[in-house]
Amino acid sequence: xxxxxxxxxxxSDSFVSGEEDNGGFIxxxxxxxxxxxxxxxxxxxxxxxxxxxxxKAKRRLRKNSSRDSGRGDSLSDNGDVVRGTSVAPTSPKxxxxxxxxxxxxxxxxxxxxxxxxKGVWGRSGEVYEPEAVDERDxxxxxxxxxxxxxxxxxxxxxxxxxxxxxPIVQEYFEHGxxxxxxxxxxxxxLGPMRSVVPSLAVALAxxxxxxxxxxTSRLLADLCGPVLSHGDMEKSFDKxxxxxxxxxxxxxGAAQLVGQFIARAVSDQILSKTYIExxxxxxxxxxxxxxxxxxxxxxxMSMGGLRIDSQWGTGGGQQPVIQLIKEMNLLLKEYILSGDxxxxxxxxxxxxxxxxxHEFAYEAIVMVLESNGEKTxxxxxxxxxxxxxxxxxxxxxxxxxxxxVYMDIAEINIDVPRAYFILEQFVDKSFSMGIIDVxxxxxxxxxxxxxxxxxxxxxxxKLESY
Numbered sequence: 001x002x003x004x005x006x007x008x009x010x011x012s013d014s015f016v017s018g019e020e021d022n023g024g025f026i027x028x029x030x031x032x033x034x035x036x037x038x039x040x041x042x043x044x045x046x047x048x049x050x051x052x053x054x055x056k057a058k059r060r061l062r063k064n065s066s067r068d069s070g071r072g073d074s075l076s077d078n079g080d081v082v083r084g085t086s087v088a089p090t091s092p093k094x095x096x097x098x099x100x101x102x103x104x105x106x107x108x109x110x111x112x113x114x115x116x117x118k119g120v121w122g123r124s125g126e127v128y129e130p131e132a133v134d135e136r137d138x139x140x141x142x143x144x145x146x147x148x149x150x151x152x153x154x155x156x157x158x159x160x161x162x163x164x165x166x167p168i169v170q171e172y173f174e175h176g177x178x179x180x181x182x183x184x185x186x187x188x189x190l191g192p193m194r195s196v197v198p199s200l201a202v203a204l205a206x207x208x209x210x211x212x213x214x215x216t217s218r219l220l221a222d223l224c225g226p227v228l229s230h231g232d233m234e235k236s237f238d239k240x241x242x243x244x245x246x247x248x249x250x251x252x253g254a255a256q257l258v259g260q261f262i263a264r265a266v267s268d269q270i271l272s273k274t275y276i277e278x279x280x281x282x283x284x285x286x287x288x289x290x291x292x293x294x295x296x297x298x299x300x301m302s303m304g305g306l307r308i309d310s311q312w313g314t315g316g317g318q319q320p321v322i323q324l325i326k327e328m329n330l331l332l333k334e335y336i337l338s339g340d341x342x343x344x345x346x347x348x349x350x351x352x353x354x355x356x357x358h359e360f361a362y363e364a365i366v367m368v369l370e371s372n373g374e375k376t377x378x379x380x381x382x383x384x385x386x387x388x389x390x391x392x393x394x395x396x397x398x399x400x401x402x403x404x405v406y407m408d409i410a411e412i413n414i415d416v417p418r419a420y421f422i423l424e425q426f427v428d429k430s431f432s433m434g435i436i437d438v439x440x441x442x443x444x445x446x447x448x449x450x451x452x453x454x455x456x457x458x459x460x461x462k463l464e465s466y
Contacts, residue, residue: 155191169201173212178222185227198236202261206251211352221268233270244287255287259294328360332367341386357393361401368426369419385433399440406445420447
């Protein structure tokens with residue numbers, strides 16, 4: 001009797017669970033079949049695995065149905081997937097990165113053709129046309145239709161002018177291209193500061209080298225017309241004459257140099273010929289008077305054949321090589337006549353060709369080889385020693401000068417038979433005075449000596465004397 005009651009209890013319980021869920025009903029029936037004589041029999045592993053899979057599918061279905069409101073997939077009683085209107089994503093990550101619609105509508109293409117979403121500028125390749133003005137817009141203004149928009153560069157004031165133009169002039173001293181300066185100035189809105197450009201360039205040139213002053217004179221000649229007018233040039237030189245007391249503090253010879261600039265400007269037809277005469281009896285400053293007097297003297301000398309365009313000299317690497325060689329030969333000749341090594345050193349510096357100083361050493365040694373007296377020999381040694389100590393001629397330039405003589409000694413010997421002998425003596429003296437080193441002395445070429453035996457010398461070998 002007890003066994004039947006227990007069996008009825010379990011049977012009723014299984015039917016209740018079957019009403020709740022079909023899956024539970026099946027499992028309960030299987031449990032009943034696995035019970036024999038009131039004892040439980042272990043079910044097979046396959047049936048347990050299938051039950052776990054079906055429970056997992058139920059949980060997934062409940063989760064998707066809560067999100068998609070019943071529009072997702074469904075499972076049949078046997079666990080098969082029934083195709084719905086949309087496919088449930090496999091993972092939350094894929095749903096976040098997916099740009100397709102999840103509402104079950106459309107063809108599965110990206111939203112707005114790929115042009116929507118945060119941080120998106122629009123469809124690739126899309127060209128936006130100008131929008132028509134809406135006259136019904138409350139912010140609409142009729143005057144906007146007739147507006148013309150242009151890029152306006154504000155005029156430079158005095159402070160910005162110096163910061164902008166000074167680097168342009170300083171760079172010009174390096175490259176020497178007047179066209180580039182004209183293009184850079186044309187891009188600026190100089191305004192009333194246009195007439196200050198020449199005075200600023202001259203003020204910078206006063207503190208620079210002679211070659212830079214020559215470049216400044218060329219710059220003023222090229223800027224007059226395309227960029228600056230003759231009136232701007234006259235105003236600029238008037239400003240220079242007024243500022244001479246301040247310029248003399250930094251450059252003591254500013255008055256003479258400004259006079260040379262004025263004479264060159266008149267010669268280049270930048271200033272009128274009556275510019276200097278207009279100041280007669282109207283100048284109270286002694287420096288301005290000295291500058292005008294210097295300009296008047298130079299203009300009178302030009303009538304006698306003096307070339308004002310060469311008053312600054314043509315220093316620097318812009319000179320032709322032939323002209324540099326002539327300048328160095330003249331320098332050496334003047335030194336032999338005067339004996340002033342300081343003046344020779346200053347003139348060599350003014351040439352502004354430190355890369356070409358090996359030519360000076362070469363010409364000095366050739367002058368010694370071609371001379372006949374001891375005076376030139378000693379004076380050139382002293383000059384090279386002085387230039388070596390002051391580092392006007394560097395060690396590398398001095399070495400190149402000597403090596404060039406070594407290479408050309410065979411040709412020099414054709415005109416000067418004693419060239420080898422004099423060169424050996426000069427090289428030995430140069431080494432003893434510290435002008436050259438041992439290696440350079442040992443490289444000195446020697447001509448093959450003739451040895452002969454005289455009949456009356458008793459077999460004594462003699463060396464050829466020069």
